[in-house]
Amino acid sequence: MNNQRHTTFSQITYSCYSTCIREGEQFIPEHVFSYQISGKLVYNDGDNQYTFDEGSFRLTRRNTLIKFNKIPPPDGEYSNISVFLDQNTLRNLSLEYGYKCAKRSNNERVFSLPSNPLLSGIIDSLKPYDELNKPSNKILKELKLKELIVVLLETSPYLMDVLFDFTEPGKIDLEAFMNRNFRFNVSLERFAYLTGRSLSTFQRDFEKIFAANPRKWLQQKRLSEAFYLIKEKGAHASEVYLEVGFQDLSHFSYAFKKMFGFAPSQIPLDKL
The missing domain is CATH 1.10.10.60 (Homeodomain-like)
Structure with a gap:
């Protein structure tokens, strides 16, 4: 296997690294749902440090600054799948199903999500990455994205006030x-x-x-x-x-x- 494999299509990203630890930082402009397939991810948002091991689910809030360490297991590879939940998709879903933000949520920027058969099923359905990458499967990808959002709300209802908060950053301290x-x-x-x-x-x-x-x-x-x-x-x-x-x-x-x-x-x- 190559030391690095990174496949991106539409709003779904699959990352795979082997042999080395990768570290860096990034600005996350959209909400991101992620599943840690293998290896370990360490996040730091300036206030808190989070560790995500193999098999863990997480949601990172949009407009977040993150430092990260991606750590492959011994003699193995780091792999992760992430799905970007963009504002346009969420706004359309809000209009279609009436999803609304009832109140501004707290300032937490990274959410560790409990394992759930529904979320595991979503991840399994995303595994044929190359097939989903085909232009002919655009509608299928859109349906998968919608399905994921509905499942997130079903398994973690508090995310309603995170995902459907469309306000821009306000003037802060x-x-x-x-x-x-x-x-x-x-x-x-x-x-x-x-x-x-x-x-x-x-x-x-x-x-x-x-x-x-x-x-x-x-x-x-x-x-x-x-x-x-x-x-x-x-x-x-x-x-x-x-x-x-x-x-x-x-x-x-x-x-x-x-x-x-x-x-x-x-x-x-x-x-x-």
Whole structure:
């Protein structure tokens, strides 16, 4: 088998990796239902860490920032199937069946779902990935998606207030949000959207709260966090640069030395 296999069609994604751990982060724009076929997935949403083992089901809320580790089992492969529940499909289902959000749900971003024969049946019906990928099966895929949503509501009724909440992010506490999410390497435009602001309002509010330019604050905050992890936790630069929001190790090392006056691997003894 190849070390990596990733098949995408419409709103259904099948992922398969072997031989190595994959880590990274992503912005999730739509609700995603997932089933862990094999291996382990570790999620971190800035507040909480979640671990999903083989055979587990989960739903990740739209507009969520996630860091992840995908861990294959020993001598095995990591595999997962995910189904994207887009807003257009959910709106059409709301009109067809009268599904409504009764109240805004809590701020939980990742939901661990109980195992259920109905959900297992849905997963089994999605396994002929290549067949479902054919253009002639477009209607079948749409029916499968609708069936999945109905089953989710049947097995976890509280998801009604999650899936059918069509409101966009409202203006929230910017200071708390940024202190929780500074480790995510996303654009200022994305941060602005997730805090319910235009980019110009975000920048204005940010400078008023933090008395600093957003880009400069983010870099200093990330580097300070990296310094703490290296000094207090004994971590290495190669272990922390992605965790604190840098894209590559060389840029991280350059910025670290520029801020502190020494390389991450050369923290002076009086700093230890």
